[in-house]
Amino acid sequence: MTTSPAGPGAPEPVTLVQAVDAALEAELAADPRVVLLGEDIGRMGGVFRATAGLQARFGENRVVDMPACEAGFVGAAVGMCLAGLRPVVELQFDSFSYPAFEQIVCHLARYTWRTAGATKMPAVLRIPYGGGTHAPELHSDSPEALFCHVPGLVVVTPSSPADAYSMLRWAIRHPDPVIFMEPKRLYRSTRGALSADPDPEGLPRARVVRPGTDVTIVSYGPSVPTCLEAAEALADRGTSAEILDLRVLWPLDQEAVLASVRRTRRCVVVHEAPRSCGVGAEVAAVIAEHAMFSLDGPVVRVAGLDTPFPMFMLEDLYLPDPERIVAAVEEALR
Amino acid sequence: MIGSPGVGSDSPASRAGHGILAVRAGSDSAEHAVDKLRLWKMMVQLRAYDERATLLQRQGRIGAYPTFWGEEAIQAATVLAVRDADWLFLSYRQNAVPVLRGLPPEQAWAYFRGDPRGFFDPSQFGCAPQCVPLATHLPHAVGWAVARRLQGGDEVALAFFGDGASSEGDAHEAMNLASVLRAPVVFLCTNNQWAISTPLSRQAAVDHLSARAAGYGMPGVTVDGYDPLAVFAAVTEAVDRARNGGGPSLVEASSYRIGPHATADDPSLYRDEAEAAVWREREPIGRFEQQLLGEGLLATQDITAEHERAASAMRAAGHRLDRMPAPTGEEMTAHVLAVPPPSWPGSSAPRFVTAEQ
Numbered sequence: 001m002t003t004s005p006a007g008p009g010a011p012e013p014v015t016l017v018q019a020v021d022a023a024l025e026a027e028l029a030a031d032p033r034v035v036l037l038g039e040d041i042g043r044m045g046g047v048f049r050a051t052a053g054l055q056a057r058f059g060e061n062r063v064v065d066m067p068a069c070e071a072g073f074v075g076a077a078v079g080m081c082l083a084g085l086r087p088v089v090e091l092q093f094d095s096f097s098y099p100a101f102e103q104i105v106c107h108l109a110r111y112t113w114r115t116a117g118a119t120k121m122p123a124v125l126r127i128p129y130g131g132g133t134h135a136p137e138l139h140s141d142s143p144e145a146l147f148c149h150v151p152g153l154v155v156v157t158p159s160s161p162a163d164a165y166s167m168l169r170w171a172i173r174h175p176d177p178v179i180f181m182e183p184k185r186l187y188r189s190t191r192g193a194l195s196a197d198p199d200p201e202g203l204p205r206a207r208v209v210r211p212g213t214d215v216t217i218v219s220y221g222p223s224v225p226t227c228l229e230a231a232e233a234l235a236d237r238g239t240s241a242e243i244l245d246l247r248v249l250w251p252l253d254q255e256a257v258l259a260s261v262r263r264t265r266r267c268v269v270v271h272e273a274p275r276s277c278g279v280g281a282e283v284a285a286v287i288a289e290h291a292m293f294s295l296d297g298p299v300v301r302v303a304g305l306d307t308p309f310p311m312f313m314l315e316d317l318y319l320p321d322p323e324r325i326v327a328a329v330e331e332a333l334r
Numbered sequence: 335m336i337g338s339p340g341v342g343s344d345s346p347a348s349r350a351g352h353g354i355l356a357v358r359a360g361s362d363s364a365e366h367a368v369d370k371l372r373l374w375k376m377m378v379q380l381r382a383y384d385e386r387a388t389l390l391q392r393q394g395r396i397g398a399y400p401t402f403w404g405e406e407a408i409q410a411a412t413v414l415a416v417r418d419a420d421w422l423f424l425s426y427r428q429n430a431v432p433v434l435r436g437l438p439p440e441q442a443w444a445y446f447r448g449d450p451r452g453f454f455d456p457s458q459f460g461c462a463p464q465c466v467p468l469a470t471h472l473p474h475a476v477g478w479a480v481a482r483r484l485q486g487g488d489e490v491a492l493a494f495f496g497d498g499a500s501s502e503g504d505a506h507e508a509m510n511l512a513s514v515l516r517a518p519v520v521f522l523c524t525n526n527q528w529a530i531s532t533p534l535s536r537q538a539a540v541d542h543l544s545a546r547a548a549g550y551g552m553p554g555v556t557v558d559g560y561d562p563l564a565v566f567a568a569v570t571e572a573v574d575r576a577r578n579g580g581g582p583s584l585v586e587a588s589s590y591r592i593g594p595h596a597t598a599d600d601p602s603l604y605r606d607e608a609e610a611a612v613w614r615e616r617e618p619i620g621r622f623e624q625q626l627l628g629e630g631l632l633a634t635q636d637i638t639a640e641h642e643r644a645a646s647a648m649r650a651a652g653h654r655l656d657r658m659p660a661p662t663g664e665e666m667t668a669h670v671l672a673v674p675p676p677s678w679p680g681s682s683a684p685r686f687v688t689a690e691q
């Protein structure tokens with residue numbers, strides 16, 4: 001561990017962005033097929049320093065700075081997969097995945113299918129996403145539902161350094177394209193020890209991050225710590241909230257959602273992406289289809305508004321906060 | 335013979351209306367040995383494939399089909415100019431190129447009857463599947479070429495695209511990226527003057543699309559796309575340069591789309607079909623045959639025999655297509671993911687979650 005802040009078993013707990021860096025370093029070291037592509041990822045180490053030190057260790061052919069052309073380099077990643085590489089692409093910010101959308105939808109997600117399974121697309125697109133960082137316009141979007149709606153992609157998002165490390169290592173080894181959404185607000189907000197090596201076979205499952213009995217709060221990524229705060233406030237009022245971190249947004253871990261909801265009989269879904277047609281809508285639909293008669297109240301959504309992400313003076317009004325989550329839980333418990 | 339872009343636009347030959355731009359007179363300048371008879375036979379095979387496919391469409395045995403009648407010289411000469419290990423990245427207009435590399439024609443046509451068995455393994459033929467969204471396969475060629483170089487290979491990627499596709503952002507991004515990375519890629523633009531109903535003049539404000547190469551810092555050249563030897567020479571030069579570390583090139587093959595855009599198209603709505611008729615007279619196969627006759631490489635009866643042989647092979651392939659059973663529903667969900675999840679709500683895959691009684 002010369003260039004990276006930490007590795008597995010490192011005594012120091014690390015931030016989420018350091019965990020990303022460590023996972024990239026571990027996979028670059030483990031597999032010569034892994035290459036990194038992105039804007040400013042080389043000498044600079046990326047605008048968030050998620051690739052700090054990696055070009056120095058692995059060279060310019062493995063950690064490749066790209067011109068500003070998201071369609072071009074996501075397309076190049078598709079071509080690299082055709083030749084058997086495992087490209088990991090950094091899209092600098094959420095909104096700058098949009099220029100690559102055609103490549104993602106028409107090629108990355110479809111190539112395995114349109115070659116009758118003969119080719120695999122083991123690429124990872126890393127996308128720092130979400131608000132709450134007082135960022136300029138178009139630097140705070142949560143586009144995860146757009147990707148969930150594209151058949152042929154796996155969409156995952158960690159909420160802790162340990163998950164960032166193990167899930168990214170898993171994603172790089174996975175033979176299908178993975179959209180790896182990184183909650184940039186959490187990049188430096190918490191520290192955690194890194195978990196053991198990933199299991200390359202198993203898709204990560206949803207995880208109960210706080211057990212409870214009265215209500216299930218389903219969430220993911222940047223909203224998980226907010227939900228934990230709300231759960232503390234609810235505990236003070238005598239309500240025991242279970243928090244389920246989805247971790248994988250597509251394919252949805254239906255069993256975990258349904259098992260928890262069947263126990264608590266109440267459900268609130270929290271995300272900061274716009275409310276309509278979001279992941280929360282899918283969670284609510286799955287519950288309605290399979291656990292309707294287990295419910296003692298409506299599924300309530302706490303989400304961003306159906307507006308463009310606001311200018312940042314207003315973002316605290318837009319983002320789900322513990323108060324809104326508590327209010328939603330009260331509605332679900334009524 | 336003029337290699338640099340722009341210069342050729344001043345030559346009178348390039349100004350003859352929609353005329354083929356004689357920026358480079360390849361026939362007299364081919365320094366590279368070419369098996370002319372093999373090249374001719376490949377062109378004849380392409381013609382037979384194309385005419386059979388059009389017939390299959392008229393008979394309702396396949397769906398809409400984009401004919402490439404008149405573009406045989408470009409496609410055959412290019413396949414001959416690259417090595418088998420080099421990969422070709424295709425648009426829909428090059429749908430028969432994998433057939434030149436061994437894909438059974440009936441499998442190529444299965445694609446056009448909407449049958450997923452028209453999909454194939456790219457590594458088996460060194461051909462990426464035909465690309466429908468314009469120019470989006472160009473970045474793939476760049477990535478593949480960079481990957482092969484990283485893996486220690488010396489292969490070249492060659493990407494076909496059209497005059498319309500040249501306006502897409504992905505074409506620009508791919509050419510710029512290839513040049514920045516000095517990737518071994520050849521960008522081969524078939525400028526057939528039309529993008530469905532849109533003429534070249536509404537597509538670009540340069541005389542030659544090859545002029546764009548200067549902006550990317552790569553060599554660009556325009557050749558007569560009806561002259562297979564000219565195409566062969568230009569592509570060979572570009573491929574050699576790429577293989578030897580000289581980076582990417584842009585080759586513009588001037589052509590004219592003699593046929594409709596696709597079988598459902600009626601070009602008389604937007605162009606003077608008399609113009610197309612002029613080009614039909616100059617089509618590349620007859621012209622090449624005249625040359626080969628003159629050189630004593632062919633006799634008239636060889637020509638008739640080869641066309642008949644190719645046509646009957648394609649007729650037989652059409653019958654094999656008819657005998658392929660219809661695809662089943664399982665083929666719809668197969669291969670969406672290499673590792674399908676156990677529970678997949680939107681598929682017919684078995685559900686592990688059961689609805690409540």
Ligand SMILES: Cc1ncc(C[n+]2csc(CCOP(=O)(O)OP(=O)(O)O)c2C)c(N)n1
Pocket residue numbers: 427466467468495496497498499500526528529530591595
């Ligand atoms: C991104 C995209 N936009 C539009 C289309 C619809 N379309 C199909 S072919 C075509 C014209 C393409 O012309 P050109 O690139 O010159 O190729 P040609 O058809 O002449 O071979 C268009 C607009 C498409 N396939 N992809």
Ligand SMILES: [Mg+2]
Pocket residue numbers: 496497498524525526527528529530591
């Ligand atoms: Mg055209």
